[in-house]
Amino acid sequence: MSHTDEAPQQAAAAAPAQAPPQGREKKLPARDRLTVILMVTIPLLLVLLLVWLPALLSVVLSFGKWNGFGGVDTIEWVGFQNYEDIATIYPPFWPAIQHNLIWLGFLFLFPTLLGILLAVILDREMRGSRIYQTAFYMPVVLSLALIGFIWQLFYSRDQGLINDVFGTQVDWYGDPDINLWAVLVATAWRHTGYIMLIYLAGLKGVDASLREAAAVDGASEVKTFFNVIFPVMRPINMIVVVIVVIESLRAFDLVWVVNKGRNGLELIGALVAQNVVGEATRYGFGSALAVIMMLISSVFITIYLRNVFREERRG
Amino acid sequence: MSRLISSAVPRSAMVTMEASRRSVLRGMALSGLAVGGASLLAACGGGDSGPATGSGATVKFGINEAEGSGAAYDRLKAIADAYAKESGTKVDLNAVDHNTFQESINTYLQGTPDDVFTWFAGFRMSQFADNGLITDLSDQWPIDGLGDSFKQAATASDGKQYFVPISYYPWAVFYRKSVWEKNGWTPPETNDDFMALMDEMQGKGVTPFAFGDKDGWPAMGTFDILNMRLNGFDFHMSLMAGDEAWDGDEVKLVFDTWRKLLPYHQADPLGRTWQEAATSMGKGECGMYLLGTFVVDALGENGEDLDFFTFPQLDSSIAADSLDAPIDGFCVAAAGKNQEAGKAMAKWLGSAAAADAGNNGADAPFIAANDGASTSTYSDLQKKSAEVVGAAANIAQFMDRDTNADFANTVMIPSIQDFLKNPDDIDGVTASIQEQAASIFG
Numbered sequence: 204m205s206h207t208d209e210a211p212q213q214a215a216a217a218a219p220a221q222a223p224p225q226g227r228e229k230k231l232p233a234r235d236r237l238t239v240i241l242m243v244t245i246p247l248l249l250v251l252l253l254v255w256l257p258a259l260l261s262v263v264l265s266f267g268k269w270n271g272f273g274g275v276d277t278i279e280w281v282g283f284q285n286y287e288d289i290a291t292i293y294p295p296f297w298p299a300i301q302h303n304l305i306w307l308g309f310l311f312l313f314p315t316l317l318g319i320l321l322a323v324i325l326d327r328e329m330r331g332s333r334i335y336q337t338a339f340y341m342p343v344v345l346s347l348a349l350i351g352f353i354w355q356l357f358y359s360r361d362q363g364l365i366n367d368v369f370g371t372q373v374d375w376y377g378d379p380d381i382n383l384w385a386v387l388v389a390t391a392w393r394h395t396g397y398i399m400l401i402y403l404a405g406l407k408g409v410d411a412s413l414r415e416a417a418a419v420d421g422a423s424e425v426k427t428f429f430n431v432i433f434p435v436m437r438p439i440n441m442i443v444v445v446i447v448v449i450e451s452l453r454a455f456d457l458v459w460v461v462n463k464g465r466n467g468l469e470l471i472g473a474l475v476a477q478n479v480v481g482e483a484t485r486y487g488f489g490s491a492l493a494v495i496m497m498l499i500s501s502v503f504i505t506i507y508l509r510n511v512f513r514e515e516r517r518g
Numbered sequence: 519m520s521r522l523i524s525s526a527v528p529r530s531a532m533v534t535m536e537a538s539r540r541s542v543l544r545g546m547a548l549s550g551l552a553v554g555g556a557s558l559l560a561a562c563g564g565g566d567s568g569p570a571t572g573s574g575a576t577v578k579f580g581i582n583e584a585e586g587s588g589a590a591y592d593r594l595k596a597i598a599d600a601y602a603k604e605s606g607t608k609v610d611l612n613a614v615d616h617n618t619f620q621e622s623i624n625t626y627l628q629g630t631p632d633d634v635f636t637w638f639a640g641f642r643m644s645q646f647a648d649n650g651l652i653t654d655l656s657d658q659w660p661i662d663g664l665g666d667s668f669k670q671a672a673t674a675s676d677g678k679q680y681f682v683p684i685s686y687y688p689w690a691v692f693y694r695k696s697v698w699e700k701n702g703w704t705p706p707e708t709n710d711d712f713m714a715l716m717d718e719m720q721g722k723g724v725t726p727f728a729f730g731d732k733d734g735w736p737a738m739g740t741f742d743i744l745n746m747r748l749n750g751f752d753f754h755m756s757l758m759a760g761d762e763a764w765d766g767d768e769v770k771l772v773f774d775t776w777r778k779l780l781p782y783h784q785a786d787p788l789g790r791t792w793q794e795a796a797t798s799m800g801k802g803e804c805g806m807y808l809l810g811t812f813v814v815d816a817l818g819e820n821g822e823d824l825d826f827f828t829f830p831q832l833d834s835s836i837a838a839d840s841l842d843a844p845i846d847g848f849c850v851a852a853a854g855k856n857q858e859a860g861k862a863m864a865k866w867l868g869s870a871a872a873a874d875a876g877n878n879g880a881d882a883p884f885i886a887a888n889d890g891a892s893t894s895t896y897s898d899l900q901k902k903s904a905e906v907v908g909a910a911a912n913i914a915q916f917m918d919r920d921t922n923a924d925f926a927n928t929v930m931i932p933s934i935q936d937f938l939k940n941p942d943d944i945d946g947v948t949a950s951i952q953e954q955a956a957s958i959f960g
Contacts, residue, residue, distance in 0.1 A: 271624045272649040292953040295932055360789045377789020379939060462732050466788050466935045481621045483927035
């Protein structure tokens, strides 16, 4: 992990801006120091206990075979057997990896860009923009069970709205070549509003004088956005990227509502759940899947952290 | 182990200790995925005092139906009330949503479970018995009115009884009486009749079989019945137990027969729920539907226009006298605090009085396991169900109750769906099942 050696530099870089007048070499009063120590150690302990310890135990458990009956002494250690089985004889695994990647690409290309576009348009404070805003954001507020139900009304093969209106017999949720795209559209419905709101909040924070200056210089709206606003929005852009990556990795709920993540809707998150939640209790096998998911996400996290720290060192 | 020391250490302390150790470990191991359900289920146990049984005692009763979930909850509530009234025992009802209950059963039983809880016969029950999670009830058996087949279904692999049945429902081929009368169709006696009937239906533009497998489990019923008809009950059970090869000729024959029957089934089953399939049968678009009696629930009527027949014989050397008829009932949790009260209540739950209390307490009656239960509230459909199951020589519990849950859920559901997507690759599907079965059954 790169952050261990870079963290001190980050602190050093950030300090001058907020350094108290007497200089940062001077020691803090005892009470303040205690406060700082508590504020650092308590969250740190919580993170270690709730995030890193379970993660580590998952890794340990992934080398065993355990159905959850009896104590931990009943775990049968099988080495890399689970990983080998996942890669060789577990048919849903490779489709799941592929689907997660498709999910990531799709989210970036369509709903994210659309959400940004909507935010830019709504930022112009046209008439009724609040109504549009509410309409676009509504799906984000709805519960997933409800979203699954709403889209079932559209997609049902025999009784769905789409097939009824167009007189088709497309098996939207059942055909494994189609259902991933059908679910992606439903996801986009939600994701667009989410990105829109975040981006809109960012746009509202952009200093109005920047736009005025650009306008005085005679820049067009489009040019202003790409050359002035977009670079200023860098932190928000970064957040959007992170959100999209996280959303596509942990994508789970909609496919679970549709068909528990089977038959064309396999995703790694759904496979983990199939193996450890519910009556199937293949804890070792499920943990191995979770570890694989963790490894994949740590690739993205590493890239992100590297990027952030490099920027801060420069700045 | 822990049960041996339990006499030295106060029982309540043991249970709490064990519960916290296990739930903490589990929580860590699963990154908190599964703990939510456990804490929901294990409603904290207050200190209970007073006599173990009879008047003044308390027995905790965990049920797999949430309050207000309809007839199923009403029945269990009525049963609990009747027992409280009759025995003077206070029944402390813990009602949990059906899926939540089922999904957290493992953590529930290893934490602080209720004394008596709703459960199913079959492998699912036997597995708990093997792991010491439920209490031996063999001293409560025999129970008046419960015949040998029910005793058999209540027996775990060690030959002792751990379960008390209350009701069951058969899987069979359902059809609309009015539709069949209009077309002059009658239930097929032989396989030839059966094939002729399906061809006739297709000729009239009716799809013979309604079919939906979006949820993954309904198609297991088709596999079960074909396997029982083609390879016999004994083979079916040992296949479920992991003692037969899944890539052998017997299983291939099942899939091959199924492949030939698929053109008579509704197309695109993987996008259709069983409720939607039932609706197609209800509307007369499909001629019949292989499902459990619960098919009535999706039709929104009391089933007066419904009738059924058991799946016809396919192999002349194998009698058509086996069927799936899952049995619901009760177990006593080994970690429950009040074992005596739990056992006493479990025995009563098997009685005709318990079944009657349940059936009088709800609109939709179930089919009682006990011979002595009143059938006055039964519809014709229920009377016939009782008759057919009574006449069956062998009763299976349904694939996901007869085999390891890990195998049924993570291997069989996707494999059957793969077969339905691509029915021509039987060798590929069976080979994949066998590889995974070998890895799970070890």
